[in-house]
Amino acid sequence: MRWWIICIILLGTAQSITADPILIGMHCQSSYLRSGIAISVGSYKVCADDKVLFTIHAGQNADITAVSGKVNIFYSGKNYTSNKKLTFRAEEPSEFKAQPAGHKASSRIYKGELIAFSINGHLQLVNKVDIEDYVGGVIEAESGSGQQLEYYKVQAVISRTYALNNRTRHVGDGYEICDATHCQVYHGKPRHEPLAVKAAAATEDIVIVDHQINLITAAFHSNCGGKTINAEEAWSKPVSYLVGRPDTFCLSMPNHQWEKRIPREKWQSYLKQKRSSNDMASADGVIIGEYNPMFCHDSTLYIPLRTMRTDLKLRSTHFNISHQGEEVVFKGKGFGHGVGLCQEGAMHMAQLGGSYEDIIHFYYTDVHLIPRHMLWFFKD
């Protein structure tokens, strides 16, 4: 189909994009029974199992507790009980704060709605939030502040693609995605970096797909050390868009090189533990290929570098080893698994004026950026 026809269709459907809420598990790294809720903007109708209990307004508080599989809410001197779940339905654009018991005072502010239920003996809070507001929050939580707008746009598209590709990850938990590193870090709406919201809005609805128009797994890492690697080198299975390539953009960035020293004794006992026999004859004579991505070897011992990275807490699998006196010195490049997008390279490309599209096409092979609501069209 000609591109001008596609453009007309896209323009014609642009108005039909409707808000798409996503369910995010809150404070998923810990377990708690009680949480304070404070309304900061607007108002909410609080419902127990779909029956309206009361309306709570900005400046008011409530206390939610999980008890024997039910949820209690204490508000304005009265206790209410819900058998299944409590829902805070927004009457207008509204925001709230949540303060689970045992957490240090939180300044997290959430847009959208709140759902609370009891599961596995604890209280679970869920933020039902528009996906674009969610993406803005993830950008700040994952990337911090002080970066270029184009870099934040890259993170926006990656985070949106991830969220839409993983909506069933927590299907048994009562929400879609958690707010911890297991999925993507999310601490509510961004508070320090105004460009996070701008980046989400500027890339609204855009996702990354592969040549078969499937949402990609947009792998990324901190710094590739000068060359990204194929997916199969890190995870054994090839992926069409995760193909290694040289990258000079990250060479001047902070995580490009690293060094770690360990006592020779510790190194020898590590090799001894890895060796099936107790023959230590060649322990000092370890030869490492020049940044060999797969194996560390001498004549008798092979240790996958991935294993060595985990065991010895090294920053990457891209390293050489030398012996200096009573120490063994690891000199390496990069930080992370090296597959897909190199964050520091992407930051530098953005500083040099690269667009978010340029950056994504540089690190992911043969991918397309398309509006999510048009996936069906390109699939056909």
Ligand SMILES: [Zn+2]
């Ligand atoms: Zn998760």
Ligand SMILES: [Zn+2]
């Ligand atoms: Zn790089």
